[in-house]
Amino acid sequence: MQQEKQLTNKKRKWELPHTYALLSFMIVLAALSTYFLTAGSFDRVEKNGRTILVEGSYQAVESSPITPFEILQAIPLGMEDSAQIIFYIFLIGGTFGVITKTGAIDAAVYALVNRLKNNGVLLIPIIMIAFSIPGATIGLSEEVIIFVPIGIAVAKALGYDSITGMSMLNLGAVCGFVGGMLNPFTVGVAQSIAEVPLFSGISFRLIIYVIFLITAIALVMSYAIKVKKDPSYSYLADLPKQDSIASSNTEQIVFTRKHAFVLLTVVAGFTLNVVGIFQWGWYLTEMTGTFLAIGLVAGIIGGLRINGTFDAFTNGMKDVVYGALIVGFARAILVVMEQGQVLDTIVYQLSEMISKIPGTFAVVGMFFVQLFINFFIPSGSGQAATTMPIMTPLSDLLDIQRQVAVLAFQYGDGVMSTINPTNGVLMACLALAGIPYTRWIKYIWKLVVLWIIIAIVGLLAAVWFGIS
Known part of the structure; x- marks a missing residue:
């Protein structure tokens, strides 16, 4: 009997809900809010090609609660809108x-490895920069997974560990995502919703991207050097060796x-x-x-x-089906709030709350909201589609540049992706590398704290310098 109970408890072990389940729950929650929140609206005007809210024009309107059938209709309507x-x-x-x-990408990576493997420590910044560039331009994310065995094989051949191998690839791509100068999935989506010129503010993003990248490279190189000098320093030192992953032959593919x-x-x-x-x-x-x-x-x-x-x-x-359709589901949340006329009420309440933060520091509140939301919506494009319709008018009301609102989303999404357990790419990389999530947190937390500080300073600088 005791064994049966133990088996039952194992079967009932709590699991993180599917991202689509979380979004569906948020759609239902948005619909329920139309029964409890006061319906309201702002006046809107067109100015310089943008639709903006008129400050001080918020007023209550007649309630329009959403029915269960309208909840179902919101999803296809969200797909249409996006x-x-x-x-x-x-x-x-x-x-x-x-x-x-x-095979061009595989061959290029192998060629780089074989050319520089005698100068192992130099491979770390080279590979991280190489993976950060497509992260910043085409939104390289899921594709990193296929390179994890290669990265780990190279790292182990050079006397490092699996964490070093994964970090070179994953953190490199994340730095690109955080910088996102030409990332169509994050910056492109967010800027299109915020109605700012596509990929504008590229110079400022480039500066912050370089800072994020330098700090990440410094962490990985410092850790790798210590592991090579003393293997017991590795956070994986007490775990069984994973020779099967390290057995990849980096001379198999010819460029x-x-x-x-x-x-x-x-x-x-x-x-x-x-x-x-x-x-x-x-x-x-x-x-x-x-x-x-x-x-x-x-x-x-x-x-x-x-x-x-x-x-x-x-x-x-x-x-990319998983990530693409998330945009439509996320848009359905907005559809429900718009039909129920509570979106402006939420914007108004958020503006009242964040406006209590002194002056330009209000943007810091927007950043931490994005950090929190990323746990529930780990997709960059999905998070942009969900939050920017709210953050855009909110930034107008708080007299914060829309470009800065995009930056707050971008940095919140990028920083959180390094530790977010609902991030499928991160968890897939850790699983493939054989790195327990708790060990990864122990390794990465200092960098995350540093990145949060850099993001906050960057956002405040963007406000002060009037980045637009």
């Missing part, structure tokens, strides 16, 4: 699937001329997008068209032929 962003994510995912299938042409195609495509954005006023549609061209040309050059290219393209889209 269709452009959803398909943008799908098509970029397809393009990346083609590029990955050509060929075909791979070089694929990567040149990618670079040329990204360059065209950057020029298009800043010189010709391109937006999501034009950028998506360029990504499609990159995928088609890369597939043909990479030897996938027509059928193989589109097979890889559809597989790439499958890989």
